[in-house]
Amino acid sequence: MSNKDHELIQTMFPPDGSGLKPYEWMVNPTRQQQWIDNQGVFLWLAFFFSEIGAGLYFVSLFYEFKAGLVLGWLITLVLGGVIHILYLGNPLRAWRMLMKPNTSELSRGIWIIGVFAALGFVQIITSGGFNIVLNIIMGILCLLIITHGFATMNVIRALPAWSSTMVLPLSVISGVWVGHQLLQFMFAASKPAEMAAGMEVWAEVFFFAYVLCIVLYVWGTYHSNEIGKASILMQVTGELKRISLIGVAGLGVGLPLILTLIMWGGDTNAFWIFLRLASVIAGDLAVRYVIMKSAVYKPLLTRQ
């Protein structure tokens, strides 16, 4: 076969399955590609940064820690926002995404981020920013931003791996958990040791809630329908097995579990906290990656 023939075949039938096999398209469960493959990784990162930035902001509200607010605000807007815009085909038209909050989850998210940006800025620059009303409003906005990414995915009924009931609880807990870890590390690095040690009891609660959410997500999606089952099998035994094993089970659950047990009862130190933070961030990235990557559509024709 000549190079030109080979190139023609690559054009018509790319190995990633994105090309034409007209008689096979959607005949078997078909994986969604737009929001994770190639440029789609931007969206994965954007959702992640928005979530952890809002998580850090949320937890910082309880400790009235302004540096946490500033960092959380910046992560959400600069990293989450900019990366999100980079994903768009026409970034200069991004303002148009404000136009349809009545039906589009994506549009609602942009509004929420806009309000968060404005009120967050006010809270950060004013000396009396930590008043109860503003705290409550910002807390609610943070929770909405934390869930924004997964909520956008959750409304897509055609993808059982995303429309699972446990996707939103998992999203909330993971955002708060990673945000808590960021703040605990900031405390460990800049405040008296008692501050970070005092946060450990909540670290234990969030960690076990996070693990519970992962388990319930896997169990619930597996038993939801055949397509949900196919998604979970792809995560656990299929092409995502390695990422699930190392990223989710190892870095997201295993290592944090060991470190949490080592620091049980508040026996913390900055190095262990840093190690757990790095592990939790990598683990959460892996969780999001496998959920986004394993979503498959129900075939239009069912081949038995």
Next chain:
Amino acid sequence: MPRWGMVIDVKRCIACWGCTIACKEEHFLPPGVFFNRVLIGETGKFPSSSKLIYPILCNHCSDAACVEACPTGATYVREDGIVAIDDKKCVGCRACLVACPYQQRTYYDQKVKSKEYFPGQGKTEMELIGEKLYPFKLGTVIKCNFCSERIEAGLKKGLTPGKDEDASPACVNICPVNARVFGDLDDPNSEINRMIMENKGKQLRKEFGTEPAVYYID
């Protein structure tokens, strides 16, 4: 105002891919982009297995998941029921593409645009003319539009979509076995409604609740 729809009699379809090719010609679609596909599957187990042949296109749903998902209003349902895309409003977020349970949308980017039918030999005159006659905007999503330009031009001439070729979608015109019937779903006396009622036409994946305007008779 009519509500355009289509009935596809899968018992008649011979999988000649005429609709696929006619659609590509009509819209000058680049390699790898299809607004019409013919899916081939099997059902049952040997010796009682049977082959399934389903021509698939955008279902022009009246409660379309893509329209709900679109954050800008670029994807919308026209008064005549056709789901259209305003490429001036599309930001290329691809939310519609992910939301569509039928996966009949394509993201048109530089990678798609630069594909040649004869790789390495440059674009043919036909491809270059197509880019001028039927330009797609980079960074937007494209899909079947029920050949709305043919319908509109035909209506202006006083023709009837579904009956007159010049006012009907290319895939309907080309079908050699008349497996496709196009017409007004809101007209109780139309051919399309008669076929749906007499043959108990089914919508594909009705469980998603999108109310497709494409019906299948099998």
